[in-house]
Amino acid sequence: MKKLFFTSIFIIGTFFTIQAQEIADNALGLRLGGANGVGAEISYQRKVGTDNNRLEFDLGWRNDSHFDLVKTTALYQWVWNIEGGFNWYAGAGAGLGIVDDNHDHHPENHGHDDGEFLYVAGNVGIEYSFDIPLQVFADLRPEIGFSDYEVIDDFVPDFAIGVRYQF
DSSP: OHHHHHHHHHHHHHHHHOOOOOOOSEEEEEEEEOSSSOSEEEEEEEEETTTTEEEEEEEEEEEOSSEEEEEEEEEEEEEEEEETTEEEEEEEEEEEEEEEETTTTSTTOOSOOOEEEEEEEEEEEEEEEOSSSEEEEEEEEEEEEESSSTTTSSEEEEEEEEEEEEO
């Protein structure tokens, strides 16, 4: 019983000593990812309400010899302070895009098609806000796409790093 009591006191004390760090009202920058699809995305974040929650909107494009792609992602994120300027976050959302296959004119084109696609996405990451209005981050955004295009119609674990200006 004493162990339970002291454990409860420790957990409650830890909860009340965690410092809450306010997130910026707005942030704009670049998200540089990999995976199948988009490499670079313009990323915008907007704080929601008085809690450390926010919306993130990303617009990405890819133009190469295999296919051209434009996609947009919208995520709702919950943010928790680790210590100082370090935060971690998790979120969920969805997106849509347009793909243009550059192999349409080849007879060996099997399973490739132009068109639109939808996807659902999760998001988890870590960020650091400097004393100046600059933020760096690394995150993982797994996506599950729904389309006839074989590159998009899969599970894609999109890992990215990036930088944002906070205002």
